[in-house]
Amino acid sequence: MASVAVMDVIKTYGALEVLHGIDLAVRDGEFLVLVGPSGCGKSTLLRMIAGLEDITGGDIQIGSNIVTDLPPKDRDIAMVFQNYALYPHMRVRDNMAFALKLARRSRSEIEDAVNRAAGILDLSHLLDRYPRELSGGQRQRVAMGRAIVRDPAVFLFDEPLSNLDAKLRVAMRAEIKALHQRLKTTTIYVTHDQIEAMTMADRIVVMRDGVIEQVGTPLELYDRPANLFVASFIGSPAMNLIEGTVASRDRQPVLEADSGASWPLPVDLAINQGDRLIYGVRPEHLSIAPGGVEAQIVVVEPTGAETHVLLEAGKQQITAVLRERLDVGPGAKLPIAPDLKHIHLFDPRTQARISR
Secondary structure: OOOEEEEEEEEEEEEEEEEEEEEEEEEOOOOEEEOOOOOOOHHHHHHHOOOOOOOOOOEHHHHEOOOOOOOHHHHHHHEEEEOOOOOOOOOOOHHHHHHHHHHHOOOOHHHHHHHHHHHHHOOOOHHOOHHOOOOOOHHHHHHHHHHOOOOOOOOEEEEEOOOOOOHHHHHHHHHHHHHHHHHHOOEEEEEOHHHHHHHOEEEEEEOOOOOOEEEOOOOHHHHHHOHHHHHHOOOOOOOOOEEEEEEOOOOOEEEEEOOOOOOEEEOOOOOOOOOOOEEEHHHHHEEEEEEEEEEEEEEEEEOOOOOOEEEOOEEEEEEEEEOOOOOOOOOOEEEEOOOOHHHHOOOOOOEEEEEO
């Protein structure tokens, strides 16, 4: 195992700078997830750590060694790709053993390593099959097994589950997390799926446009997003964001939304009438309550345990996730109230969180 340090790393393609001085410390044994929209630079950063992309500026350190100029084979890393990257003409055992054969390990050492990895990943009964004879989930486990046999200091995963169907992704998420808990190997995992990030990570790095927006545990990002981008990116369904002006109604502070509704504000905020705010409330922190904001139902989506409701408050659509089942449909009106303990406020000019 080893820590990983990314120090003021820059990446340019010609005149285009795609990573803008990234600083990141990955702890020994940590499961760190890089997440963000397509094109944010997360896969580029992972490939630079792996040595598959040149670094324009800065340094990368794995353990006690600066590896900036080392080839991938000398970095003591193992990478699992989105497309499995298995050799179709080789059986499973030979795919898993390939890197060890290149390293000229003994036959007994290779056999022991392959059998150990196959046992961990429930592949022992598949060792004599070819990749074409395997399901997508089995192929991904073989790709993981090929990484495990190398016993690297760091595992790198580049969107390994994106080619799997939804049910299999859920199962494989649990398998990868359980594997990490068993092996304790430092792991850096790239995904664009924030649910994947939330369920797997010790810490999450949220990236946008080649910069890091926030680093924290899943619940730190969920409960205290640093800015509007993180607030809207983390959480499903997404946070409701309502822009408006601070006012007073019946001596209580409210946000007069530009869309036409009035939303209650906590009384202990250091804000003034006339201040502009963006008011954030997660769908699960809305409930039906007398005296709430009047909203009209647009769509009702029962899921069994919860009911997802798309509503219109004033001229703005909002989403509520309710525990109760509704016997009303589109066009009906509901009084919707936010839980004021879980309100998020942002500065519309800087988009930064307003501390409370």
